[in-house]
Amino acid sequence: xxxxxxxxxxxxxxxxxxxxxxxxxxxxxxxxxxxxxxxxxxxxxxxxxxxxxxxxxxxxxxxxxxxxxxxxxxxxxxxxxxxxxxxxxxxxxxxxxxxxxxxxxxxxxxxxxxxxxxxxxxxxxxxxxxxxxxxxxxxxxxxxxxxxxxxxxxxxxxxxxxxxxxxxxxxxxxxxxxxxxxxxxxxxxxxxxxxxxxxxxxxxxxxxxxxxxxxxxxxxxxxxxxxxxxxxxxxxxxxxxxxxxxxxxxxxxxxxxxxxxxxxxxxxxxxxxxxxxxxxxxxxxxxxxxxxxxxxxxxxxxxxxxxxxxxxxxxxxxxxxxxxxxxxxxxxxxxxxxxxxxxxxxxxxxxxxxxxxxxxxxxxxxxxxxxxxxxxxxxxxxxxxxxxxxxxxxxxxxxxxxxxxxxxxxxxxxxxxxxxxxxxxxxxxxxxxxxxxxxxxxxxxxxxxxxxxxxxxxxxxxxxxxxxxxxxxxxxxxxxxxxxxxxxxxxxxxxxxxxxxxxxxxxxxxxxxxxxxxxxx
Numbered sequence: 316x317x318x319x320x321x322x323x324x325x326x327x328x329x330x331x332x333x334x335x336x337x338x339x340x341x342x343x344x345x346x347x348x349x350x351x352x353x354x355x356x357x358x359x360x361x362x363x364x365x366x367x368x369x370x371x372x373x374x375x376x377x378x379x380x381x382x383x384x385x386x387x388x389x390x391x392x393x394x395x396x397x398x399x400x401x402x403x404x405x406x407x408x409x410x411x412x413x414x415x416x417x418x419x420x421x422x423x424x425x426x427x428x429x430x431x432x433x434x435x436x437x438x439x440x441x442x443x444x445x446x447x448x449x450x451x452x453x454x455x456x457x458x459x460x461x462x463x464x465x466x467x468x469x470x471x472x473x474x475x476x477x478x479x480x481x482x483x484x485x486x487x488x489x490x491x492x493x494x495x496x497x498x499x500x501x502x503x504x505x506x507x508x509x510x511x512x513x514x515x516x517x518x519x520x521x522x523x524x525x526x527x528x529x530x531x532x533x534x535x536x537x538x539x540x541x542x543x544x545x546x547x548x549x550x551x552x553x554x555x556x557x558x559x560x561x562x563x564x565x566x567x568x569x570x571x572x573x574x575x576x577x578x579x580x581x582x583x584x585x586x587x588x589x590x591x592x593x594x595x596x597x598x599x600x601x602x603x604x605x606x607x608x609x610x611x612x613x614x615x616x617x618x619x620x621x622x623x624x625x626x627x628x629x630x631x632x633x634x635x636x637x638x639x640x641x642x643x644x645x646x647x648x649x650x651x652x653x654x655x656x657x658x659x660x661x662x663x664x665x666x667x668x669x670x671x672x673x674x675x676x677x678x679x680x681x682x683x684x685x686x687x688x689x690x691x692x693x694x695x696x697x698x699x700x701x702x703x704x705x706x707x708x709x710x711x712x713x714x715x716x717x718x719x720x721x722x723x724x725x726x727x728x729x730x731x732x733x734x735x736x737x738x739x740x741x742x743x744x745x746x747x748x749x750x751x752x753x754x755x756x757x758x759x760x761x762x763x764x765x766x767x768x769x770x771x772x773x774x775x776x777x778x779x780x781x782x783x784x785x786x787x788x789x790x791x792x793x794x795x796x797x798x799x800x801x802x803x804x805x806x807x808x809x810x811x812x813x814x815x816x817x818x819x820x821x822x823x824x825x826x827x828x829x830x831x832x833x834x835x836x
Contacts, residue, residue, distance in 0.1 A: 328576050334570035334621065335588060341563035342527055343494035347398070350489040353377075356391040357466075358425055365792040366426035366806050366814070371698040381407055381481035387472035389414035390487050393818055395795040397465045397523045397533040398491035405455040408480035410654045414450045415482055418475040421445035421466035423534060423819035424793060428470055428814040437812025443535045444815055448474070453511050456480070463492055465523065465534035465820055467662050467795060481787035482670060495525040495555045503836060510779070512833060513786045517828035520796040521550050525557070528564050529585055531619030532799060532818035537562055538591070540581040542597040542652065543822035546763060552612045552827045553832035561609055562618060567623040568602055575627030578602050596636075596665065600628045607675040610682060630676045633669065641696030642704070643669050653723050655810040656801060658755035660724075663705055667713075667727030670697050674732070701733050709771050711745040722750045723761060726768040736773065743772035753789045757810060759786070759824035768825075770834040779835070786827050797824030 354372050361369025370391065380388060397647050404415070422428050422445070445464050450452045473482055497518050509832045524530045528539040529547040568578050570588040579590035580598040603626035610619060636644045643666045645651060651665040673694045680687035705713045706728075707720075715724045725746040729739045747769075754761065762785050768777040788803050799821035802808040809817045 316706045321593045323594070326592055327330075328571050328579075328590050329574060329774075331570045331572075334566050337621065338563050338566035338570060338588065341559040341566065343557065343560055343563070345492050346492045346496055347405065350392060350396055350398075350491060351486070353390050353392050353487055354583070355380075356389050358389070358428060363791070364426075365424055365794070366429070368424075368426040368429055369793070370425050377487070378483065378485045381483055382471075382473045382476075383478075384473055384475050387470060388484075389428070390469040390471070392467055392469075392487075392489060392535045395465070395467050395519065395523060396489045396491050397463065397493060397526075397820070398489045399460060399463055400487070400489055401457060401459040401496070401698070402467060402471075402487045403455065403457050403485040405485065406476075406480045407483055408743055409477075411454055411477070412479055413475070413477040414452045415454060415476055416448070416450050417482070418470075418474055419447045419449065420470040420472075421464040422467055422468040423796070425468060427649050427815055427819075428468060429814065434817065435643055435807070435815055436811050438813045439535075441816075445534065457527045461583060461722050463533075465532070465818075468644055489649075493522055493525055494527065494560065495522040495557065497522045498561045500554055505831070505835070507779075509783050509787050510532065512834075513782065513827045514831055516786075516790060516794060516797060516829075517550065518554055520820055520825040521547060521685050521822070521828070522826070523552075523553065523796055523820050525555070525560065527593030528567065529560065529822060531581070531823070532821045534818045534820065535816065536581075536818070538581050538583050539567065540822075541568060541578065541601050541605070542595070542760070544609070545738065546594075546602045546760070546826050546829070547822045548605055548608060549833075550829040552608075553829050558609070558613050561605070562592065564601070564620070565606060565609070565622055569622050572625065572628070576625075576631055576632055578625070588759050594649055596633065596649050597668045597672070598652065600633055600668065601674075602677045603679055606671055607679045607682075610679075619679075619682055623679060623685070626676060626679055626684070628672065630690065630732075633672075634690070637669070637693055637697060641698075642666070643697070651729075654758055654761035656755050656757040656761075659721040660719045663701075663713050663715035663724035664727045666697065666701055667724065667733065670694065671705040671727065672703065672731060673697065676683075686706040699730065699731055703786070706733075711742055712749065713742075720750065722746060722753060722765060725750070726761075726764050729768040730764060733766055733778075739768075740774070742767055743774060744818075746779065747774075754804075757802055757808065759797060759821070759826070762828040763788075763823065763830070766830055767834075770830065775834070778830075782830065784828055786824075790823075794819070794822035799824065 356370040382439045526672040531540045532544040580593045581591045653661045653664045677687045713724045714718045799818035
């Protein structure tokens with residue numbers, strides 16, 4: 316496990332009514348769409364698909380299938396959707412002399428249906444498993460489930476009826492919930508069918524994570540995380556251009572800060588906005604990064620005036636961790652995330668992220684007309700320490716911790732622009748030669764940063780191959796949307812102990828559309 320639950324019940328949050336009211340002003344409308352196209356399928360062994368589980372369409376009309384005790388069927392809606400499920404149920408045969416008891420399971424990928432919820436022993440709550448047991452006393456009825464699900468497949472199993480009658484299921488539907496509409500997005504001609512498919516799936520991933528905020532995952536968590544927001548916003552600027560949704564998210568974070576000024580790593584929006592008592596070092600810094608990125612796309616002086624003071628508080632709190640000689644001092648109580656994997660040292664990555672964020676903040680300060688000399692002095696110290704103490708000129712790589720050389724350190728130092736373009740290219744080439752193939756990296760979140768560092772270093776051909784090899788592999792395995800965690804060499808990897816709880820549509824995985832637009836088009 317990469318980090319433990321943070322429980323900070325004694326922390327007190329401020330609630331700024333003005334900023335929270337501004338967040339409500341930018342709340343988008345949900346654009347429901349009814350999806351009724353489906354087919355019936357069965358699971359089969361297919362080593363080419365995710366975890367060796369494929370599907371096969373089966374003959375027959377759903378309306379003509381009479382189900383009795385122990386019978387089941389799988390409805391395939393042919394793509395990933397987020398929304399509410401409904402279905403008509405009737406009884407045939409003798410009068411209904413006992414209730415109908417059914418189990419419904421919702422799955423984003425077919426392999427999820429292999430797992431039994433009772434076998435789950437992970438560290439996240441099993442209540443996230445998309446499974447329902449329902450008793451129905453009277454048929455016919457329209458079963459409309461009140462909860463929202465993220466899924467492509469619905470498995471219906473009859474737990475029991477009565478020997479005298481059978482259950483018939485008709486007209487399954489999904490009413491989707493998203494504030495975006497991918498039908499307005501045109502897939503560019505890239506002369507590469509794999510890249511075009513990656514682009515399409517990236518857009519679908521982002522769309523299904525856009526509700527009244529940019530969610531991190533519609534299946535599990537269903538909340539707004541700052542790390543995800545930074546990447547979703549970049550992808551949004553290249554696709555849906557929902558600027559008001561980015562502003563809403565920024566105002567939500569700004570409106571609920573701790574008394575010491577820090578921003579929570581994530582916030583909940585239902586039943587009302589409330590911040591989580593979880594804090595990640597770089598996520599707080601990314602507030603200023605997100606704000607600068609937004610203003611670089613759509614300059615809004617009011618947004619700058621409202622939110623610059625919040626960004627400044629994040630930076631002022633963070634620079635307290637910088638030593639006099641320019642080393643970022645880490646604190647286990649204020650962890651650096653970088654990636655779900657805990658198999659590499661993250662101290663140099665944190666140093667680089669501090670540099671990256673401080674550069675963006677100084678640009679913000681210039682826009683705000685604020686004195687940035689203090690921050691420039693700290694930035695110079697951080698950069699000088701990184702060059703003098705962390706960079707090994709013989710190995711052409713940055714060291715981290717106790718003489719460790721890992722990919723994340725090189726990638727973030729390149730993105731931070733510690734050296735010039737020529738030196739960055741040299742470092743990235745050495746990273747590829749010495750540290751590839753990628754190991755001990757668990758998420759598309761970190762794979763995104765690897766890919767962007769490769770693009771920044773001018774290695775276009777190598778980056779395209781890298782993107783196709785990772786995100787394209789998910790598509791090859793059957794992905795309709797990109798996954799929260801994926802290790803090509805360990806397909807059943809989950810940071811939570813079991814893939815049944817993993818998210819197979821996740822915000823930080825949507826970034827190939829940004830990379831393609833930014834660096835290839």
